[in-house]
Structures are given as C-alpha cells and as structure tokens.
Amino acid sequence: MKTVIITGATSGIGFAVCKEMLGLDYNVIGVGHSKEKIEAAKMQLQNEFLKKVTFFQADLMQQSEVKRLAEELSQHLDEHCEGKLYALINNAGCVRSWYSTTEDGYEQQFALNHLAPFLLTHYMLPYLQKDNGRVLITSSNSHKMMRMHWKDIMYKKGYNPLMVYKQTKLCNMLFAYAINDRFSQSGVMAYGIDPGLVNTDIGLKQTGGLVRLIWSLRKKKGVKPEIPAKTYAWVCSQENTPQGLYYYLCIKKKYSKQVNRENADKLFRISEQLCGIKFGGYI
Ligand SMILES: NC(=O)c1ccc[n+]([C@@H]2O[C@H](COP(=O)([O-])OP(=O)(O)OC[C@H]3O[C@@H](n4cnc5c(N)ncnc54)[C@H](OP(=O)(O)O)[C@@H]3O)[C@@H](O)[C@H]2O)c1
Numbered sequence: 001m002k003t004v005i006i007t008g009a010t011s012g013i014g015f016a017v018c019k020e021m022l023g024l025d026y027n028v029i030g031v032g033h034s035k036e037k038i039e040a041a042k043m044q045l046q047n048e049f050l051k052k053v054t055f056f057q058a059d060l061m062q063q064s065e066v067k068r069l070a071e072e073l074s075q076h077l078d079e080h081c082e083g084k085l086y087a088l089i090n091n092a093g094c095v096r097s098w099y100s101t102t103e104d105g106y107e108q109q110f111a112l113n114h115l116a117p118f119l120l121t122h123y124m125l126p127y128l129q130k131d132n133g134r135v136l137i138t139s140s141n142s143h144k145m146m147r148m149h150w151k152d153i154m155y156k157k158g159y160n161p162l163m164v165y166k167q168t169k170l171c172n173m174l175f176a177y178a179i180n181d182r183f184s185q186s187g188v189m190a191y192g193i194d195p196g197l198v199n200t201d202i203g204l205k206q207t208g209g210l211v212r213l214i215w216s217l218r219k220k221k222g223v224k225p226e227i228p229a230k231t232y233a234w235v236c237s238q239e240n241t242p243q244g245l246y247y248y249l250c251i252k253k254k255y256s257k258q259v260n261r262e263n264a265d266k267l268f269r270i271s272e273q274l275c276g277i278k279f280g281g282y283i
Contacts, residue, residue, distance in 0.1 A: 002131070003027040003081045004236065005073065005124070007060060007116075008092030010037035012200030013138060016225035017089060020233040022049045027081065030055045031069065031092070060092050060116040061102045063275060070123030077127050085127035087236045090117035091138040093168075095215070097208035099159040106274065107154035109161070113168035118175055118271045118279075125188070125280045132187035132241075135179055136232055139172035139192035139246070144256040146170045148263055153270065161211060171267060173255055176245055178264040183280065191235050192255065194248040195228030197221060 004021050008014035009030030021028050022045060030045075030053060032038040038055045045053045054076065058069035077085055093113045102111045117137055121128075128135065146166040149155060155164050172192050179190035199222035203215025227249075234250040235242055244252030245259070272279055 001025065001027045002086035003029060003077065003084065004087040004089060005029045005031065005085060006089040006091060007031040007120070008033075008138075009055070010034065010041040012202060013195050013198055013225045013228055014089070014091040015041060016229035017091065017232045018045055018053070019048070020226070020229040021236070022051065022053065024233055024237060026086070026236070028053050029073070029076070031060070032057055033059060033092070060120070061094075061108055061112045063102075063104050063111075063115070063119060066116055066119045067123070070120060073124065074127070083127060084131040085124055085133055086131045087134045087136060088121060088124050088128060089136045089138075089232060090120065090172075091136075092116065093138060093202065094205065095161065095165055095203050095207055095211060097161050097211045099156065107156070107164065109164050109168050110154050110171075113165070114171035114175065115271060115274060117172065119275045119277065121175075121179070122275070122277055122279045125183070128188045129183070129186050134236060134241070135176070135188065135190040136235055137172040137176055137190065137192055139176075139194055140166075140169040141194050141196070141248070142166040143170040143173050143192075143259070146256075147258055148174075148267065150266070170256065170258060173246065173259045174264040174267045175271075177259055177261070178268045180245065181261065181264065189241055191242065191244070192246045193228070193231055193235065194246065194253065195225075195231070196223060196248065198223055198225055198228055200225060 004026045006014050009018050010032035042055050058065045096108050100108050176190040176192045199219045231250050246253050246255040
C-alpha cells in the first residue's frame, strides 16, 4: 500500500484530500496543528472509511517542531511503511494581517507556507527517493501576480499581508521547480497545485477585522474543498508520472515567467541558510 503524508489535514482542502486518498486506498498519514482537531478529524475519517488513519501533531511554523515531527515520521515510516513514502502533500498554510514572527524570528506566513514545506521535504527526501515519490505543494493562481521581494524577503518594512501571502505561493512554485531540477533524476517529482478559490476558513484564523471581512465575503464564491482534492488524487494516482509543474482541476496549467531557474536557485540557497541545512546534500 502506498503511503501519503498530508499536512494541514484537519480542515479545509487538506481534510478533503485525506478523504479522497483514503477512498483510493492509500495509507494516509495526516499532520495537524491542534490536538482537539486531530482527534475530531481522525474519528470522522475512521468512521467513514472504517480503516486506521494515523495523525501526528506539530506547529509547523517552528523549525524545532518540523524537526521533531520529521523524527517521529521517520520512525513511523521505518517501522510501519517499509521505509518508503510515496507522496508528501505540503498543504498547511495561513494568512496573517500584520507582521508577526515565529520562535526562529521569521515572518509567520513565510515560515509556515514556504519554509516548513522546504524543511519537511528535506527530511522526507530519503523516504521519497525509495518510492519514486511525488511532492505536492498547495500553491495558488495568485503566484502569477508576484515577483520575489528579494531585498526584504519577509517584508519587515512596509508589511502588506496580501503581497506576503502571494509571495509565499510563488515560493511554493519556485521550490517545486528547484526539486525537479535537482531530484527528478533520482525519481522524485514535485508539483504546485492550484486549488482555485475554495470555501474554507483560512482567512478567519488569527487575522484582523479587515482580512476577516474580506475573506468571509470572498469565500462564499469558493468551491467545496472536495473539488480541488480530486487534483491531488489525480496527480498522485497517474501511473505515468505527470510531467507538468503546475496543475489545476487535473489539468496542466501555465505558470508565471517568474518561476524560472534563476529565481528557484536563489530562493533555494536563501531557504537553506534560513533553515540551517544543506538540502539533500546538494547546493
Ligand atoms: N482557500 C483557498 O481559496 C485557497 C486558495 C489557494 C491556495 N490555498 C492554500 O490551501 C492550503 C490549505 O488552506 P485551506 O484554504 O484549506 O485553509 P484551512 O482550512 O485553514 O487549512 C490550513 C491548514 O493548515 C493548518 N495549520 C495552520 N497553522 C498551522 C501551524 N502553525 N502548524 C501546522 N498546521 C497549521 C490548519 O490547521 P487547523 O485545522 O488547526 O486550523 C489547517 O489544517 C493553504 O496552503 C492555502 O494557502 C487556499
């Protein structure tokens, strides 16, 4: 049975992806932030699919937590999954209204939406390589409206929450590009997934009045999370490894010209420094 790890698995798109993957008989490992939500999600999934679902808990904003999670996941994969991981779905994400930092001193949207996938993928790479694995990252069409803000990547000066969010979604695409450049030869492929506009509560969690108001109106136009969940399942279940970088509604889509080798390499180097690692032994 193929194993998939899904972050942000307790609500919204991630929870719907868990259901889709369980329906296709994958061995699903969810990662959640809150113990209560993990218990609720686990109960609901087990009742619906009548099979065991394993969850791990971590605050992915903090690098020490990503490291601890990776150690727990590694032990689990070694003991129960033949040391193999077929897919890592980096989906957890957040929106913030103002500049706030993590324990590591990094801006929170940048830390959770980009650095956490970067670091977790680094730790999971040996397991993915053993199963010709796929890395899926929840990006967004909004990546097309951005350029990298290299001179102040975490927007310490002149914080604009929307720009910061969009930049993290561009980072997701650049990271997927960088993985393919470095690891596709070893059988690991990465994809940016555009879920479209989805009716979730992302803009209502730890945000201020204006963001909450805008999102509560905007989300009503969004589709149910079950719609984008099918794209994740499609990318994972294609027998012939999909060769595109960016998918929306199970179809390969054009991505921004900003998603190029120069930007991908630059972000990769900066991310290695910010995480204090040498990713997979490569520059
Ligand atoms: N909704 C859209 O229209 C849309 C469009 C494009 C892209 N996206 C992307 O889709 C992804 C999922 O978002 P969503 O819309 O499904 O919203 P969501 O329901 O709020 O999902 C976000 C997930 O991330 C988890 N999370 C938040 N902070 C965390 C932390 N510090 N550590 C670990 N996990 C944490 C949340 O946990 P809890 O369940 O405990 O809150 C939740 O499960 C995000 O990457 C988002 O950027 C969404």
